[in-house]
Amino acid sequence: MNLSRLQKNFESLAAEDPLWTVLSDNSKKGGLWDPEEFYQSGEDEIVSLEQRLAHFGISLSGAQALDFGCGVGRLTFPLSRRxxxxxxxxxxxxxxxxxxxxxxxxxxxxxxxxxxxxxxxLEANSLDFVYSDIVFQHIAPRYSKRYFAEIARALKPGGTFAFQLPSHYTGPSYFRKRFGYFLKRLQQATGSGKAYFEMNGIPLPKLLTFMEQGLSLQLVALWDYPAAGENWQSYLYVFRKPNK
Incomplete structure (x- = not known):
C-alpha cells in the first residue's frame, strides 16, 4: 500500500471512529471508548515501558521525544510529562x-x-527518545525503512529508538491473506470498498541487518510483544545510536 492510500484509509477510519482506529479493541468499536480510559491506557503503557527500559539503564527523560504515528496523542501526552x-x-x-x-x-x-x-x-541529532507502537505494522516495509533512516538521522548520539513491529505471519494461508488485501485495494479503486488495516512485517534477521549495518544503530533489547494479533510474531525492539 502506498502512502497516499494509507493516508486515505486512516482519514476514513479516523472520521468514523478515531479512538478505536488508534486502539482497536473490538469491544470499544462504534465510539464506545471512554476518553479517560483511552488516554489512561497510554499512560499505563509508558509506565510499563519506562520500568522495562530501566533494566537496561535507559531513562525516559531528556529534552525531546518523538511519538511516531501519534494518532490522537495517546502516547505523546504521557511522554510530554517525562x-x-x-x-x-x-x-x-x-x-x-x-x-x-x-x-x-x-x-x-x-x-x-x-x-x-x-x-x-526534524533536525539532525535533536531527539533523545523515539517511540512507536502499533504503527509500522500498517506501513509497507519500503516506507518503514525510510522512516527508520530518518529517525536515525534525527536521534542524538546516545539516543534511543523503541518500536513495535511484526517479524512474520504465523496464521493459516498467507497467500489467502495477501489475496484478501488485493481484493480490498481493488474494491477501493472502484469506489466500492471500505477502509481497512493492512498488516506488514519485516523478518527479524533482515531488520537487525538493516538497523545495525545499514543505519549503525545498536540493538539494546527485544522482547515478544503481541500487539499485532495472534497470527503474527511481533517484537518490541530497542536500539541506541552510538555516542561519537
Whole structure:
C-alpha cells in the first residue's frame, strides 16, 4: 500500500471512529471508548515501558521525544510529562486535529502532519527518545525503512529508538491473506470498498541487518510483544545510536 492510500484509509477510519482506529479493541468499536480510559491506557503503557527500559539503564527523560504515528496523542501526552518537549507526527490530518483538541492532557506538545516518507522537519541529532507502537505494522516495509533512516538521522548520539513491529505471519494461508488485501485495494479503486488495516512485517534477521549495518544503530533489547494479533510474531525492539 502506498502512502497516499494509507493516508486515505486512516482519514476514513479516523472520521468514523478515531479512538478505536488508534486502539482497536473490538469491544470499544462504534465510539464506545471512554476518553479517560483511552488516554489512561497510554499512560499505563509508558509506565510499563519506562520500568522495562530501566533494566537496561535507559531513562525516559531528556529534552525531546518523538511519538511516531501519534494518532490522537495517546502516547505523546504521557511522554510530554517525562521530556521537556514531546513531538507527535501522523499521516492523518483528522488525527492531528483531534490531538490538538486535547492539548490540555499534556505539556509542551507539538503535533505535525507528515504525508511523505521524509521527516525533514526534524533536525539532525535533536531527539533523545523515539517511540512507536502499533504503527509500522500498517506501513509497507519500503516506507518503514525510510522512516527508520530518518529517525536515525534525527536521534542524538546516545539516543534511543523503541518500536513495535511484526517479524512474520504465523496464521493459516498467507497467500489467502495477501489475496484478501488485493481484493480490498481493488474494491477501493472502484469506489466500492471500505477502509481497512493492512498488516506488514519485516523478518527479524533482515531488520537487525538493516538497523545495525545499514543505519549503525545498536540493538539494546527485544522482547515478544503481541500487539499485532495472534497470527503474527511481533517484537518490541530497542536500539541506541552510538555516542561519537
Amino acid at each position: 521530556f521537556d518537549t514531546a513531538i507527535g507526527v501522523d499521516i492523518s490530518k483528522s488525527m492531528i486535529a483531534e490531538a490538538e483538541n486535547n492539548l490540555g492532557r499534556g505539556k509542551s506538545c507539538k503535533f505535525f502532519l507528515n504525508t511523505n516518507d521524509s521527516l525533514s522537519f
